[in-house]
Amino acid sequence: MSKIDIKSMTLEEIKNEVIKLQLPAYRAKQIYSWLQHKGVTDFEHMTNLSNDLRQKLNEKFFISNTNIEKRLASNIDNTVKYLYVLNDGKYIESVLMQYHHGYSMCISTQAGCKMNCSFCATGKGGFERNLLPSEMLSQIQTAQIDNNIRISNVVLMGMGEPLDNYDNVLRFLKLVSSEDGMNIGMRHISLSTCGIVDKIYDLMQEKLQLTLSISLHAPNDEIRNKLMPINKKWGINSLLKACKEYIEHTGRRISFEYAMINGVNDSIQCANELASRLHGMICHVNLIPVNSIENGQYQKSSKEHLYKFIEILEKNGITATIRRTLGSDIAASCGQLKGKHTKEVHN
Numbered sequence: 091m092s093k094i095d096i097k098s099m100t101l102e103e104i105k106n107e108v109i110k111l112q113l114p115a116y117r118a119k120q121i122y123s124w125l126q127h128k129g130v131t132d133f134e135h136m137t138n139l140s141n142d143l144r145q146k147l148n149e150k151f152f153i154s155n156t157n158i159e160k161r162l163a164s165n166i167d168n169t170v171k172y173l174y175v176l177n178d179g180k181y182i183e184s185v186l187m188q189y190h191h192g193y194s195m196c197i198s199t200q201a202g203c204k205m206n207c208s209f210c211a212t213g214k215g216g217f218e219r220n221l222l223p224s225e226m227l228s229q230i231q232t233a234q235i236d237n238n239i240r241i242s243n244v245v246l247m248g249m250g251e252p253l254d255n256y257d258n259v260l261r262f263l264k265l266v267s268s269e270d271g272m273n274i275g276m277r278h279i280s281l282s283t284c285g286i287v288d289k290i291y292d293l294m295q296e297k298l299q300l301t302l303s304i305s306l307h308a309p310n311d312e313i314r315n316k317l318m319p320i321n322k323k324w325g326i327n328s329l330l331k332a333c334k335e336y337i338e339h340t341g342r343r344i345s346f347e348y349a350m351i352n353g354v355n356d357s358i359q360c361a362n363e364l365a366s367r368l369h370g371m372i373c374h375v376n377l378i379p380v381n382s383i384e385n386g387q388y389q390k391s392s393k394e395h396l397y398k399f400i401e402i403l404e405k406n407g408i409t410a411t412i413r414r415t416l417g418s419d420i421a422a423s424c425g426q427l428k429g430k431h432t433k434e435v436h437n
């Protein structure tokens with residue numbers, strides 16, 4: 091019988107297991123606290139449990155870990171990039187960022203990614219597997235322990251497509267925000283998607299108070315088809331229709347990510363087209379100068395293009411910002427470190 095992933099279980103579920111083992115209910119709280127608050131990596135560390143109980147737990151359950159394989163700290167800002175290794179030897183990346191309001195962690199939701207966006211380093215490495223809810227929690231816990239800090243914000247913007255691992259991501263969101271767990275409120279969580287439209291409708295039904303970010307990157311199907319294969323399945327019209335309904339249904343503003351790529355999507359015409367598409371929506375546009383990846387054909391837009399683009403959006407009543415680049419000296423963008431590490435190991 092394969093072991094059960096105990097850190098992905100809610101307090102209620104652990105209580106049921108504890109009852110099955112004919113133990114008093116308070117044991118569940120102790121176990122849950124070790125897993126959620128202290129982020130222990132081994133049942134042996136649960137020192138207020140008897141040896142016998144620790145052994146019983148170890149026979150039935152496992153604790154998923156994210157062990158630090160590489161840690162890169164930026165010399166420019168306080169960004170720390172982690173290359174984590176999972177229990178089965180797969181690698182994922184997370185980034186810890188310090189803002190004036192506290193610490194924010196960008197986590198991965200899959201090892202690799204199926205979406206294959208043409209500008210993204212993760213896609214180039216292919217897809218390995220979905221992450222467990224516990225492995226998403228562990229990314230945060232390991233960084234908290236490593237830096238002796240409490241992380242207040244989480245963004246699901248690392249490797250992988252969160253809505254392509256929907257059930258595990260939803261369970262993670264419920265665990266991480268639960269008051270008896272890590273208690274990171276939904277309003278402090280952002281989820282970024284390339285636009286898996288049917289899952290946006292599912293997420294809408296949950297009415298979560300998180301911030302939904304849409305990786306839009308283009309104002310029309312012609313350009314978006316070239317950048318993001320997912321657009322061939324769900325084009326811009328159906329994506330933006332889902333976004334409008336999402337805003338109506340949840341009352342939450344949507345954030346659109348737009349990587350500015352020289353000569354591809356950064357013209358005045360693109361800005362006007364984007365402005366008219368987003369007209370009347372409660373949204374915000376985040377412009378990100380594209381990070382060129384190894385062998386990538388894309389270059390960052392010039393400052394003039396960025397400012398002109400923003401000016402057009404704002405003139406049309408759409409708020410927009412240029413995203414600050416953190417950790418630019420440590421390959422902090424998603425997929426860059428893993429790609430580099432895999433190459434080093436194989437050379």
Ligand code: SAH
Nearest residue numbers: 210247250251282283284305347349380381
């Ligand atoms: N799959 C999700 C989340 C992971 S990617 C999504 O698509 O949103 C996180 C963000 O980084 C996305 O907005 C993605 O489009 C963007 N991104 C990926 N590679 C990039 C690059 N080279 N330059 C700028 N942004 C990039």
